[in-house]
Amino acid sequence: MTDVVATNETILVVGGGISGMTAALEAAECGKDVVLLEKSPSLGGRVSQLYKYFPKLCHPTCGMEINLKRIKANKRIRVLTLAEVSAITGKPGDYTATIRISPRYVNEHCTACGACAEAVAAEFDNEFNYGMGKRKGAYLSSAMAYPQRYVIDPRILGTPDAEKAKSACKYNAVDLGMKEETVNLKVGAVVWATGWKPYDANKIQPYGYDRYKNVITSVEFERLMDPFGPTGGKLVRPSDGKEAKNVAFIQCAGSRDRNHLKHCSRICCMASLKQSTYVREKYADDANVSIYYIDIRAIDRFEDFYKRIQADPKVKFIKSKVANITEDKATGNPILHGVDTEGYHRYDNPHDLVVLAIGMEPSVDASRIMPGVKADASGFIDINATTEAVFGAGCASNALDVNRSVQNATAAALRAIQVVNRVSRAEA
Amino acid sequence: MTDLNKVMVEKYRNDFLKEVEANVEEGNWVKMCMQCGVCSGSCPLGPHWEHPPQEIFMMIRAGKRDEVLRSESMWMCTSCYNCIVRCPRELPITHIMHGLANYAHRLGIAPKLNPTRRFAKMFWNNITAGGRVNELKLSVGLYFMDGFASGIKKGLEMLPVGLGMLKTGRLNPFGLFSGGHCKGAGDIRKMIKKAKEIEDKRKGFAA
Amino acid sequence: MADTKIGAYICKGCGIGERLDTAQLAMIAQKEGKAQVVREHEFLCNSQGVEMIKNDIANEGVNHVVIAACSRRSKAETFNFDNVAISRANLREGVIWITPADDDKKEIVQEMAADYVRMGCAESLKMQIPAGNPSHGNNKRILVVGGGVSGMTAAIEASKTGYDVLLVEKTGSLGGWAAKLHKRVPNTEPYANPMDTGVADLIKKIESDKHIKVHLNSTITKTSGAPGQFSADISTESGGTATENIGAIIMASGFTPYDMNKLPHLGAGKSKDVVDQLGLEALAKAANGGPIKRPSDGKIVSSVVFVQCAGQRSDKEGELPYCSGHCCNTSIKQAMYFKDQNKDIDTVVMYTDLRTPGNGEDFYRSAQKKGVIFTKGVASEVVPGSELQVKFQDKILNEDAIAKADLVVLATGQVANSGVDIEQVPQDEPGKWAANKQSVLNMVYRQGKDLPLLKHGFNDSHFICFPYETRRTGIYTAGPVRRPMDMVQAIEDATGAALKAIQAVENASLGRAAHPRSGDLSFPTFRREGCTQCKRCTVECPFGAIDEDEQRYPQFNESRCRRCGTCMGACPVRVISFENYSVDTVGSQIKGVDMPDQFSEKPRILVLACENDAYPALDMAAMNHIQYSAFTRVIPVRCLGSINTIWVTDALNSGYDGVILMGCQKGENYQCHFVKGSEIAHTRMSKIDDTLKQLSLEVERVKTYEVAITDIQRAPALINEMAETIQKIGMSPLKF
Structure with a gap:
């Protein structure tokens, strides 16, 4: 049974991505007790699946290491993984959160030695790689996974693999009898940091994501750069493993579009500019990048980065929303059709690979969090119409880049602290 | 102007x-x-x-x-x-x-010479005249849109198709002469005329 | 403090027991490592293992614990005991996972493990249990500099959290630029119309809050001290000076609008009817909902052109290279001032990239719906006259064109009020400090009066994951002084900055470090009698923590210190140390390694690896079973900047065949979380060649690399490269 000590001076942070981790850490480092929930088996969220950050081109893993070190060292933070909120009731300063914890089938005895994974044969699509490539039925999502504890995929239960995993473990860490649990936590304030998900690219029919193998999304593209990712860090295209040297980026794939997401997702322009450097990194002067855009939104000093990419003769900018994509059956090349609107130039451009700069939508529609929390029309938490003690952080509250998410999460942590301080003053 | x-x-x-x-x-x-x-x-x-x-x-x-x-x-x-x-x-x-x-x-x-415009005009006149399209008149009109000689030429080109349609009862040659109008075609014309008046007035075309 | 009693615990789990002779390791811990309690355990991280250690701490008087098991990154929470010095000997990721299990390798693998046990014990012996900075202050009041929206928000939020605030504003009223706005860009559904600025409400809140003390017409003429014990001199309009004590500072000094007179080609200064965005706000305020009149002759404006990116996003000398972020939305809002009053007024926004992120897209659509025309074009010239002519290139229609208007609004940018550029202004000598009128904080810091700039005059953090990392502990920037921003962002930013300020005073009062070593209770001390006053520590400290006292000795200001150890690395006479991290704790590990003789063909490679990036990279290499030479001995360091060259010299002198330093990326996009550590280390090591020559050693024996945490394959490869190099050039002759 999971035992968690929480009081109405405890802050509940929902979501263990960079925003949730930040909110939890900042509050805990102010001396507050925090329970941090994450629905997947490990912390880190979407940034842990990125190769580099814009505009510095540094690795998210670096900041993750610091944040994990902070979490490991801080006894005020209690991390619950595979945990989701099923309900929140009560009033500001006095909430009861009902948490559903799914079984990991691996207990705290796990040393992350990896013996169970070696023993298991079954493989499943690797969600860490957005379904590209496979992982074992007993797995650690990545080398940075925290908690550093393996997970048994429920789909191997009842198969010989489950028993193999169990007997491979010398430390009695595999517990196949583990059951789903529900715990009720008393908390004073809630920081909601459930982040974002990529817009469903299948819905953008003219781009044929569902039909053409060589049309992928920007989040998938990030995974190709991981040396331990689905392609072993090679920038090759899915259909035939051919080197993807001539890469097109389609901006506003789902964003700024009344048929899809009406808001601008803010990050996608910078993400494509950044990803253009990946192609250059891999193929140097053999690389050719085309960025199809409506407006390049490189705000504040990101402009420097935009200028840097603009100066690259191997990167072309085409002011155009691509009309549709067809496929050259013989070569597997996607062909982009459209009109460059700067002076009206029609194009039918073949590329090795097309990357959709996919839009951002909230993972959880804010209107479903609890009564009193209001969503804007895109499902983000409306900052002006939230309850007095449930605060949005990061991409749950707006389409934000990492830096702004962290700022926002820090602000959310303070708002939560204000509530629990009020409680503590009242009780003093 | x-x-x-x-x-x-x-x-x-x-x-x-x-x-x-x-x-x-x-x-x-x-x-x-x-x-x-x-x-x-x-x-x-x-x-x-x-x-x-x-x-x-x-x-x-x-x-x-x-x-x-x-x-x-x-x-x-x-x-x-x-x-x-x-x-x-x-x-x-x-x-x-x-x-x-x-x-x-x-x-x-x-x-003036835009073919779509001319076709549209022909179509409009055809349909408003009788309240329904007289297909034969419309096609023949279309053939002869660019003059008599080219009309004959096009007509000859389409002859086998026309004969085929005639054989299977898909084409009534008398349509060229008879009206083929729907019932109350005059009333339809009146309605269209009125509608046009209203629209012109709304858009300020009536000046 | 009680005598040191080392307990060494050797885990046999995860294959350690099968691969290594743990009994031999235990013996080494006892005999060579001087551990008084030595225990092997089948599975140290389980509850019995941990209980065993706890029991020894409680009942056997063990106060220094050496865990010879997995990497220090693994099971960190499990092996976390209060008031005990902890060392980790990395036998799993550091030995058995990176070496082959072949029998013929058994000996060298065992030697590797034995050395790590020796090193762990040697480190432990030299460590002390950190007790926290004793000279900390307890002041928890927050000073906010700047009374605009950012400053007011920070003050209100800090007060709301239960902290007293002192707000200093240089002008005679609160509100800043926002008070000069007619309306603001909406921040809520339906994002369709300009809304009230809310500034009056903020001012009212400040004025009615007894926990916020406001100084108007005042500037800071002196800031000294450290978190928890800052002192600020505030010069008031009357000429008097008030000295106030505070615990942390939020600098929300805002921006100055770019001087549009630098844009004469766009008609600025040539026609009164060319205004900047603030000029238009003034006109709108004067009109107060009625028709907006143009400045030259009071004619009601019937057509207006907004020129976006005026003097911004430009490479021209004297213009701003960056984008100010808010101006697209601001022009949209201002065009609505016209359209909402009279829909027949022609409003054209001339842009190159329209930047309305997030729900700004709704605002953009709303403007279009109201009839605002958006033209993708670049304005080249505004010709003055009773009807202004905007010459521009229409990017869509690909032609030069002219737009005529009664009024032209130039969307110029924000210039940060960040004070003096400390890189440019010479520093005051100790004891000769004088206030500078341009400075915002007038800090009495050895490294300068204001916060270091990041780029383009802004004070932003360099780190994407850590936006509040200024390089002066306890001082946080908020709002447009940090980077160009709009009001929504400024409010979020100020709220976050308030948290960081509160966190700083709380940490300071407990004597512990701030980010990134948050919670660290160690702090630097120095042996005054050994100090030669060389100033290297005061100059090299990345956080400006160290001043010089009047006798020119370093003054550490421990609460400002971030515990990176750069000072320790800098000190040529090695008088600076931390309780649990010192020249000795690392030096003794280097010397603790058992050095085989020259003819053994067992070289030794010392790797000093940044604990945040290179060390985890090696750990993850191990998790992926990527192998590297078993002759390697890796020591994690807080930062490459903390590496004292004596370590390298000692290592070479005692017979190491190769030394590798692995730090983070340096340069403009530096990754070092202690800012300059990696860079400084590279500079220091560039002089190592002389040392090598003196020792008659080949220069290839010492390498300094920039290694990223993702270099999981490269980091081991670099080590193996060194092993090959040694094979080529031969063993070091300096083995005795």
Whole structure:
């Protein structure tokens, strides 16, 4: 049974991505007790699946290491993984959160030695790689996974693999009898940091994501750069493993579009500019990048980065929303059709690979969090119409880049602290 | 310049956008375009357009009245609706194109020899005359649109098809002479006339 | 403090027991490592293992614990005991996972493990249990500099959390630029119309809050001290000076609008009817909902052109290279001032990239719906006259064109009020400090009066994951002084900055470090009698923590210190140390390694690896079973900047065949979380060649690399490269 000590001076942070981790850490480092929930088996969220950050081109893993070190060292933070909120009731300063914890089938005895994974044969699509490539039925999502504890995929239960995993473990860490649990936590304030998900690219029919193998999304593209990712860090295209040297980026794939997401997702322009450097990194002067855009939104000093990419003769900018994509059956090349609107130039451009700069939508529609929390029309938490003690952080509250998410999460942590301080003053 | 055209130029001065908004079907959507160009790229006849829709919208905003209204471009629209379904701003582009074409025609400044315009006119006259389309008259009219000689030539080219249709009872040769009108065709004409009056009044064409 | 009693615990789990002779390791811990309690355990991280250690701490008097098991990154929470010095000997990721299990390798693998046990014990012996900075202050009041929206928000939020605030504003009223706005860009559904600025409400809140003390017409003429014990001199309009004590500082000094007179080609200064965005706000405020009149002749404006990116996003000398972020939305809002009053007014926004992120897209659509025309074009010239002519290139229609207007609004940018550039202004000598009028904080810091700039005059953090990392502990920037921003962002930013300020005073009062070593209770001390006053520590400290006292000795200001150890690395006479991290704790590990003789063909490679990036990279290499030479001995360091060259010299002198330093990326996009550590280390090591020559050693024996945490394959490869190099050039002759 999971035992968690929480009081109405405890802050509940929902979501263990960079925003949730930040909110939890900042509050805990102010001396507050925090329970941090994450629905997947490990912390880190979407940034842990990125190769580099814009505009510095540094690795998210670096900041993750610091944040994990902070979490490991801080006894005020209690991390619950595979945990989701099923309900929140009560009033500001006095909430009861009902948490559903799914079984990991691996207990705290796990040393992350990896013996169970070696023993298991079954493989499943690797969600860490957005379904590209496979992982074992007993797995650690990545080398940075925290908690550093393996997970048994429920789909191997009842198969010989489950028993193999169990007997491979010398430390009695595999517990196949583990059951789903529900715990009720008393908390004073809630920081909601459930982040974002990529817009469903299948819905953008003219781009044929569902039909053409060589049309992928920007989040998938990030995974190709991981040396331990689905392609072993090679920038090759899915259909035939051919080197993807001539890469097109389609901006506003789902964003700024009344048929899809009406808001601008803010990050996608910078993400494509950044990803253009990946192609250059891999193929140097053999690389050719085309960025199809409506407006390049490189705000504040990101402009420097935009200028840097603009100066690259191997990167072309085409002011155009691509009309549709067809496929050259013989070569597997996607062909982009459209009109460059700067002076009206029609194009039918073949590329090795097309990357959709996919839009951002909230993972959880804010209107479903609890009564009193209001969503804007895109499902983000409306900052002006939230309850007095449930605060949005990061991409749950707006389409934000990492830096702004962290700022926002820090602000959310303070708002939560204000509530629990009020409680503590009242009780003093 | 026809009278109506003169009136409109006078009325809207330099503000072609306002003129379009007031007089062109769905013209009030023109301002919503964000120049992404997806319409221009989506049009199956796109390569034949001198000015694709998104460019026309920009030209309207830039006050290029004559260039737009005398253009052949919007007459290219075949109502496939690709642009409408893809437009991220939900502009009813197809309708606007037809609206612009119609407006130019009403002003009398549409390109005289544009085949779409001539066909549309022929079709309109045909259907309004009898309340339903007289297909034979329409086809024959179409053949002879560019003169007697080419009409004969086209007719001969289509002869086997025509004979085939005749054989299977798909073509009534007497249609060329008989009216083939629906019942109460006169009343339909009256209704159309009235509707036109109302529209003209609303749009200020009645001057 | 009680005598050191080392307990060494050797885990046999995860294959350690099968691969290694743990009994031999235990013996080494006892005999060579001087551990008084030595225990082997089948599975040290389980509850019995942990209980065993706890029991020894409680009942056997063990106060230094050496865990010979997995990497220090693994099971960190499990092996976390209060008031005990902890060392980790990395036998799993550091030995058995990176070496082959072949029998013929058994000996060298065992030697590797034995050395790590020796090193762990040697480190432990030299460590002390950190007790927290004793000279900390307890002041928890927050000073906010700047009374605009950012400053007011920070003050209100800090007060709301229960902290007293002192707010200093240089002008005679609160509100800043926002008070000069007619309306603001909406921040809520339906994002369609300009809304009230809310500034009056903020001012009212400040004025009615008894926990916020406001100084108007005042500037800071002196800031000294450290978190928890800052002192600020506030010069008031009357000429008097008030000295106030505070615990942390939020610098919300805002921005100055770019001087549009630098844009004469766009008509600025040539026609009164060319205004900047603030000029238009003034006109709108004067009109108060009625028709807006133009400045030159009071004519009601019937047409207006907004020129975006005026003097911004530009490479021209004297113009701003960056984008100010808010101006697209601001022009949209201002165009609505006209359209909402009279829809027949022609409003054209001339832009190159319209930047309305997030729900700004709704605001953009709303403007279009209201009839605002957006033209993608670049304005080249505004010709003055009773009707202004904006010459521009229409990017869509691909032609030069002219737009005529009664009024032209130039969307110029924000210039940060960040004070003096400390890189440019010479520093005051100790004891000769004088206030500078341009400075915002007038800090009495050895490294300068204001916060270091990041770029383009802004004070932003360099780190994407850590936006509040200024390089002066306890001082946080908020709002447009940090980077160009709009009001929504400024409010979020100020709220976050308030948290960081509160966190700083709380940490300071407990004597512990701030980010990134948050919670660290160690702090630097120095042996005054050994100090030669060389100033290297005061100059090299990345956080400006160290001043010089009047006798020119370093003054550490421990609460400002971030515990990176750069000072320790800098000190040529090695008088600076931390309780649990010192020249000795690392030096003794280097010397603790058992050095085989020259003819053994067992070289020794010392790797000093940044604990945040290179060390985890090696750990993850191990998790992926990527192998590297078993002759390697890796020591994690807090930062490459903390590496004292004596370590390298000692290592070479005692017979190491190769030394590798692995730090983070340096240069403009530096990754070092202690800012300059990696860079400084590279500079220091560039002089190592002389040392090598003196020792008659080949220069290839010492390498300094920039290694990223993702270099999981490269980091081991670099080690193996060194092993090959040694094979080529031969063993070091300096083995005795």
